[in-house]
Amino acid sequence: MILEQLIGNLIQGLVLGAIYGMATMGLSLIFGVLRVVNVGHGAFIMVGAFIAWWLFSALGVIPILAIPVALVIGLALGFIFYYSVLRRLIKAPELASLLATFSIGVLLEETAKLIFGSEFRGYNWAVGKITLPMTVLPMTKLYACLGSVLIAVLLYIWFNKTRAGTAMRSVVEDSEGAKVCGVNVEGVYAMSFALGIGLTVVSGVLLTMFIPVGINPYMGGPYTLKAFVIAVLGGLASPYGAFFGGLVFGLIENGSYTLFAFLPGVEPFALTRFFSCMMLLVILLIRPTGLLRAK
């Protein structure tokens, strides 16, 4: 019985993990290129969630079609915040960029509260479900998972086959060297930040397909923390590392939750979060380059 439940939850965890991974790629991309930790990460996920919710409940647009809308809005937000704020903070001490991205997050949250109010919202996109051996999977979750994998693959191709992608990788490797070779480093910074934010906003749409309730201006906080753990799992500076980190994290989260639920006298939900925080610390200490990359 335990085993069956565990396997069922692990399948769910893998599907959720793909979305977690997708939701962290933006964070890793921005850290890899700009060396800035986006502490307001969760707020951008919230923006995507509201886009999906609003398009669906006000205009009847299905969440899949909300993805391009979210991407455009995310890119626009990214360019706006890069040119107005972050451009000036690249060379500043960490404190400045950490506090700036946190403030951007607060700004987005409060703006969302002003427009939509602070109550919890959700939507119901009923497209049926499929039955797997150990568990039942709604089609929306499957679409979200497939969407995440597809976006990750597209990003991989873009990074490796296009000039802009190659320029970005060169800046990650060595920004001074890239500049010497004639790469427009400033442009790469702007594009990476915008792309990172765009990906994050899109992941908000995908996330509501997985969990279509609990949409609220302050929903992003827990996802910021999860994204940190995942990013650190994947090496912090690598978007693909982040994707695989997400898969691993989804499995660990659901697996440990299932097991903690069998312990008497504890709250499994809180303990799962405690467990992921400990994981974060341990990995930061023993393998700051991430679990998946050789040193």
Added chain:
Amino acid sequence: MRADPTKYYPLIPVYVAYLAMFLIGSNMTGMWQLMAMLAFYCALGQAFNIFLGMTGYVDFGYVAFLGVGTYGMALGITKLAHVEELGIGIIIIGLALAVVMATLLSLAVGAVALRLRGAYFAIATIGVNEGFRYFIEGAKIWNGSEGMIFTAELNQIFGRETASALSTFWADVLVLIIAAAAAFVTLYYMKSKIGYALTALREDEDAAKVMGIHVTKYKIIAFITSAVFAGLLGASAWALKTPYVFPPEVFEIHYTVEAIIIVLLGGAGTLLGPLVGGLIYGLSKYYLSIVLPGFQLLIFAPIIILIIVFFPEGIVGMLKNRVKGTALEQYVL
């Protein structure tokens, strides 16, 4: 060492301000609450500045130390309420517990997180804060997510009237004393070897290390000192003032961010900065909540961004450059 009184001149404006806050609060009707709030923000900034300002490390989990301080006082009062002959001593025990717990937590966190630098350190400290909160909730220690309420115990020990005076007056006085003590320690560190070592490591940690400075030792000293003041602050401004403790409240990351804003607004690494930052932040928060209730954060966020981009030195940082070479120089630090 030769005693040099001019060394302590910069404390004069700080203490004048705290004394003024006390006098305004106790003599003008209706002002005590506002002064108490300002005192809390000044003390928070003053305590956090010892670590953030002097080392340049960003501790996003700072509120955890206030949290354990609150728990220290709460545990002291609830566990010892039945011992009748303690009297006021129970508060002393609570404060001592807060100090011990904050020290232990800061030692544990410091041993892990202070090996990391920059962004990695910041992420690790967020992890510690959240992890500690979820540990309390998840393993159900200290009543787990239900928290602890000890109004009844306080009334039982001191009687209703004294207990009420304790939470509406003496807790705030204690906060002012903590702020003043933190300011003194800040200046003491600044003028001693510790301050020079911390300045060196803030500017360039590798260079400081090569020069033979034991950077880890000084980082830990600043970290623990700052944590102890946070623990005391939690025990007085939170546990004594509002006699309950809930994990989601005392580990709320927004307090850390408020502390960062105060330090940065006033000027990181200066003595006067946290006071100026705390006053400006507290006053604007207070009046905004009257004029535009619910919109404080919406207004604060862009202001903070503007400050970071255009005035990274903070108000006192700029002031320091202005008064250089004038008679005021020795009062502004």
